[in-house]
Amino acid sequence: MAIKISLGKIRRKFKLNLIEKYGWNSKWEEKMASKGLVGRVLLEHKHLYRVVTNDGEWLCSLSGKFKFDNNREAFPAVGDWVILEQMPGEEKGIIQQVLPRQSQFSRKVAGTTMEIQLVAVNVDYVFLVMSLNQDFNVRRLERYLLAAWDSGATPVVVLTKKDACEQLDYYINEVESIAFGVEIFAVSSVTGEGIEDLAALLGEGKTGALLGSSGVGKSSLINALSGEEVMAVSDIREDDSKGRHTTTHRELSLLPGGGLLIDTPGMREFQLWDSSEGISNSFQDIEELAMQCRFRDCQHKKEPGCTIQEAIRSGVLKEDRYRSYVKLLRELAHMERKNDLAAQKTERDKWKQLSKAQKNNKKRKV
Structure with a gap:
């Protein structure tokens, strides 16, 4: 009996270490809103996921709530930690929840x-x-x-x-x-x-x-x-x-x-989504120069005392880098406007669906 208990402890310890090998720790455990089987997404293919758990690698599908969610950002992705529900009698699972991401x-x-x-x-x-x-x-x-x-x-x-x-x-x-x-x-x-x-x-x-x-x-x-x-x-x-x-x-x-x-697959093009906060880190040289301009509302074109244009003339700042900075700012501004319009449309569609559902319920009651 003692030997069996020892072997059982060894097996449980081995299982515990399996997801720890894939980065599981106490910080992730604190993010769990509910108990369940935990796993990390290793691969995604057409809304089917290979997930590593303490019981090995399982093929998993999405629960119904994901299928009707228009927010693609909420769907599981490779690297995500998820909470699963095991399919009865199978080494397969249904993803119920995605834990909050750290990056x-x-x-x-x-x-x-x-x-x-x-x-x-x-x-x-x-x-x-x-x-x-x-x-x-x-x-x-x-x-x-x-x-x-x-x-x-x-x-x-x-x-x-x-x-x-x-x-x-x-x-x-x-x-x-x-x-x-x-x-x-x-x-x-x-x-x-x-x-x-x-x-x-x-x-x-x-x-x-x-x-x-x-x-x-x-x-x-x-x-x-x-x-x-x-x-x-x-x-x-x-x-x-x-x-x-x-x-x-x-x-x-x-x-x-x-x-x-x-x-990740090679990317032939890379269109920004929302990286406005990253501008300061990526172009800190240009933003520091802009703060030294004579006028606060300097457009960095032909204004007197423009430190950016002076830096370009002296060779301190490459002109194509500054052009890239301006282009990215315009792209992000355009993206923000389109995101606002898309968000407004999503909200309108949501209320239309709710209104339609309420009308159908009233008809059924009648």
Whole structure:
């Protein structure tokens, strides 16, 4: 009997440690509004989810309340902690609740539709990946940084393909000119240079997400961090250094060192959703210059005493960086106006549905 009890304790301890390996701790437990089986979303595919629980990995679907919720932001995403209800007699579950997130990196879906797309949630680090070749684009990196600062996670710039780069100092200087206070890692998945330093950030229970366009080497980077080939790798085109999409879905993986990593599909375009708070972090140099202008309402065009125009003339501030700043401000202002209109329409539709439901109820009673 004593032996059986000991084995039972060992099994219970093993189960408890399973979700702890995926980042579960007392802080997450405090966020639980109700008791239930807890799991973390590893993969999503057409509203079906693979979730790791203390009883192993389960295939899960959504409860009815999600199916009728128009707020896409409330739906589970890879990296989310969720509360499940087990399907009777099956190792499958129904997701009842999503725990409040500690961070959320999002963008507007491609096209003209006003809808949010969750890219990565509950991550400690957002790894902004760019390759050291023709595909390097400092203006694109500005967009990523803007959303990263606003997400609640710590941004980290990762420059890949170091082994094939002959102008490393140039690229580092370009990144440093816009990524203030952000750690920069130049790595090579071929030689392994820089991989160990990057892996050190992802200690036990820490979660990172790889973000970048196609062909920057995200899949190769995951393989290098994992110490084995867990992701398929595709070649890039030689004429423009662009790649095909290798990753077609988001997936959370456990690394040998105890860290966790979310790989995301390459993004051909990155439209901002709501990153107004990130502007100050991403463009602090420009905002500090603007505060020194002679006039408070300076438009930074031809006004006397404009420190921004003086900085551009003297070479302290690059003109294309300032143009990018103005463009992003306009884009965010436009987004805010459209979000207000979309919110008003959603509210109108909601009251129409309630009114219609009340009328139908009255008819039934009659």
